[in-house]
Amino acid sequence: MTTPRTAATPDSHKDSIAELNVHHGRLNLSETWQLIKPFWVSADRYKAWALLALVVALSLFVVYMNVLFTDWNRLFYNALEQKDKTGFWHQLGRFSWIAALIIIASVLRQYYTMMLRMRWRTWITGSFVDDWLGKQAFYRLEQTHTADNPDQRIADDLRNFTDATLTLALGFLNAAVTLVSFFGILWAVSGPLAFALGGHDFVIPGYMVWFALLYSVLGSVIIHFVGRPLIGLSFQQERYEAYFRFLLMRVRENSESIALYRGEPTEKAILRGRFERIRANWNQLMDYTRRLNFASSGYGQFAIIFPFLVSAPRYFGGTLTLGGMMQVATAFGQVQGAMSWFVDNYSTLVSWKASTNRLIEFQRAMRAAEREEEHRAGVRDVEVEIATVSAIEARDLALNLPNRKPEDLLVEPFDMTLARGERVLINGPSGCGKSTLVRAVAGIWPYGSGRIEIPDDACVLFLPQRSYLPSGTLADALSYPDLATQYTAERLAQVLTACRLPALVDLLDEVSNWSLRLSPGEQQRLAFARALLQRPDYLFLDEATSALDEDTEAFMYSLMLESMPDMTIVSVAHRSTVARFHHRRLRYIPEGDPLTAVSYRVVEEPAQNVSTPALAAS
Structure with a gap:
């Protein structure tokens, strides 16, 4: 039998932003792991792990080339400072092959990452479709309305989940390797910072490392404080958008009946009312996104000049060459960038959390429908x-x-x-x-x-x-x-x-x-x-x-x-x-x-x- 397609009305627009973040800002790590794990232990695991290993190897190679590029900065700018023409042209030649290898490795890394994304999405989509259509869960969910718009969750949320999970995981690994690779370089080239305070002399070894750590921690705290409301708002935006699409589809499916009833004014009013919720939620998203962008852009722009500010005393004091200063700036940028993974990926994390929560909610609804059916068996069911x-x-x-x-x-x-x-x-x-x-x-x-x-x-x-x-x-x-x-x-x-x-x-x-x-x-x-x-x-x-x-x-x-x-x-x-x-x-x-x-x-x-x-x- 068929029943009219329905979708749960997203009335939670009444919730406050704080309530939304309580419900949708926190992840159940166990259930999140159950979303991630099955593909990597499936029959397709060998090809998946091989692709992942290839992507990781290319990422490590890019980090290694960046280490060479940091050393190139020192030699190139020293040649400029010393007006060493031979050294200048030699370093330009060296730059060409370093850049070429970075370009090739980066392009191949992106290509194989996209291949891995589609392989994972194909598998997990098939798994969700099997669970949704298996044991008539799709029919039970439509009867109980416990999970709205399963089509959007399977088509959009699974794509966002697989793409963002790989992006975040590989980005975190790249940041960790970069931090390890450049930590020692920055510690060595930054040298100690000596200063007097209150009649006492102080020396901070590897001071640029500590400045990078302090800068990254403060930036992460500020970004999270400013952008945290986006988690709940993004979750709601997905719900409102999906329900609006559902209403549009209903008009298309029932076009003749609506035309016979002369129901166009009513449909317009319904669609405008639902779209108003999209607009109102979007306005809040705009407001908090503006704040987040101000904070993240300011953080990023100041990070460009910050290493020059803290290394300038040594440069003007004659203890640091121009090449050394550029090497310090490059190494600082790498270390600070690695430590800023959370800041740089905050928007992606927000989207990933929203999609992950919707998929967990969907899985819970399907399991609940299955458990309910099993619980009723032999009790009062037909x-x-x-x-x-x-x-x-x-x-x-x-x-x-x-x-x-x-x-x-x-x-x-x-x-x-x-x-x-x-x-x-x-x-x-x-x-x-x-x-x-x-x-x-x-x-x-x-x-x-x-x-x-x-x-x-x-x-x-x-x-x-x-x-x-x-x-x-x-x-x-x-x-x-x-x-x-x-x-x-x-x-x-x-x-x-x-x-x-x-x-x-x-x-x-x-x-x-x-x-x-x-x-x-x-x-x-x-x-x-x-x-x-x-x-x-x-x-x-x-x-x-x-x-x-x-x-x-x-x-x-x-x-x-x-x-x-x-x-x-x-x-x-x-x-x-x-x-x-x-x-x-x-x-x-x-x-x-x-x-x-x-x-x-x-x-x-x-x-x-x-x-x-x-x-x-x-």
Whole structure:
């Protein structure tokens, strides 16, 4: 069965920034590790580790070349200071091959990093899709609304997570190696700083290292203080953007209904209201991003001149050459840059935290749905089993709604047998649980109790009021859930013609959004064409002819009966015109006042009690 797609309304715009940071600024390290770890121990781990090793090796090589470049700074500027023409040209030649190797290694590092990103994203996306579609978690989540916009989490958040995780991890490793490589150089070339204070003489060995550490720590504290609110705001921005896209898609999917209702003004008001939340949150993002940029830009710009300021006394005192001063500045920049990893990557960390939290939340929702299903098994759920039986049988089957107490049943316990070749009509008041019974037989409605047994050799097909049409060619939509390649073009054309859709034969290879392009009546006839392709033993029709006129409806029923006379048909319908195609019916009778009833019992009636003519094709 299909249900209208829904998304949880992001009402947490009412939360304060502080509350958002409490909920979304902190990471559960254990759950974060469970997002990272599986790929690196999967069947693809050997290629993944090989790529990672190659990227790390290239990063180490770039750091080594930067060490050589620092020494080149000293020699080059000393040659300039001494007006050494030979040394000048020699160092220019040396610079050319150092620069060339850095360029080649950097380009290759980026190339293989991108390759590793896509490899990881491919694997983790497949894993999430398997979990989402496995055990019908996607259906449970739509029913409970515990995780909004799973499409955005799988498509966007997984991409952001893999890209940012690699960027941050490799950047941190590069910073650590750079710090180790340049720490000794900066310590040696900076020398001691001697000064007098309060009548005492002080000497600070390797003083530039301590200045770099102090500068980086202060910068990190300031940047985090200024930018911390961005974590919660970024999380909310993703939610608001995703929900706005969802509303736009809803307009597209329901364009005809909206046009018939003249609902454009209402849709505009809804979209403007939702976009206002995006704008309001964006204004806060702008404000805090401005503050962060002021702080980080000031930090970065002052870092350029800072090493010259602290090394100037030694230079003007004659204890440091111009080349030595440039080497100090370069080494200081490397050490300070390595220590500033947190500052430089703060925006990336904010985005990474937001995506990681959304993925953790999504995983929790899927696991909760799975645990809930396991917890209910054998307690009060409808139990569906594939068994060695000759008919679909239900025993003590009671149906309920997820928000009701177990004792407040929607449908009182009843027994049901659907034998091979039978035609059974199910009808009753709207909202009494007719479609719920079909969902229970399909195994996607656990709320209730009792047992349903399905023959292990039976092919069962469910046709809802609006059948799902996947994106792709018309042949793909017609063959679903099978692959179009399982059928010949002649067979596909044959079933379309049989279902009064000859105009679609020439469109079988055309790619389109068929759920929007085809009318409701065409979609329902296409669903009957699917049934002709798959030739099921049991066909459940849930208002599957509601968009058809009575003549076409009768034609479709007759076509099914003539093409598959041994097939069992179970119809959920309000129209009395379909009764003549069935042997018996299951009627839902309200308990108490029909206008206020909240519980129903199922009564089986033989063919003679059906108010319309007897079965036309038996």
